[in-house]
Amino acid sequence: MKFQASSAGSISAIKFYKGSQDTGTHTGTLWSSTGQALATATFTGESASGWQTATFSSPVTLTPGATYTASYHTNAGRYSNTANAFANAVTSGPLTAPASDTSGGNGVFAYGSTSLFPTQSFNRSNYWVDVVFNPSAAA
Template sequence: TATFAGTTGSGWQTVNFSTPVTIAANTTYVASYHTTGAYVATDSFFATAVTSGPLTATASGNGLYSYGGSGTTGLFPTSTYNSANYYADVVFRPQLVA
């Protein structure tokens, strides 16, 4: 987890983990955020798989969300609606192999 600091009312918000997360091939990961306010979504975004470089967001089981939690305690997203994209992206930097 990471906590946003110095966010603004509009525009792209970015937060970095204090330590990079190592991922494994052919494994599903969830990138999400918790808000007590507004959010943006685009329906049918994940109607088909989306690939960017070596990462693929599958068409099935993507666009997860949950309602509830508090300003300090979030929830793990488990629900999906209309293949929506809630715009939680990742920055992927492949490890260089010598």
């Protein structure tokens, strides 16, 4: 999922929605717009299904207006998705996931045996990846 922050803050964790058939080891990565991995975490203590959260070893400070991508890797290939979820931009607080058609594709993914920078998009799909945003303290 590509997203931008409208205000200063940091990302301390990454989340994904796990279906009951999505077994195996999962890793989450926060990427820069150029494909540099900014933080990676392995999900541990997962429940059989529902939202899973992995905390990064250090929070990643965001630059307001810059584009970031949050992704998770599954070796089971059983991911959750909702078609056309990014037909329009989605905003929650200071974070916005841009519409797929205006951002070069959102709901991005990549196939590989390890975590790769996701650049492919299909059907404006949401693969249910999210981040934990912590606003910067006011000066």
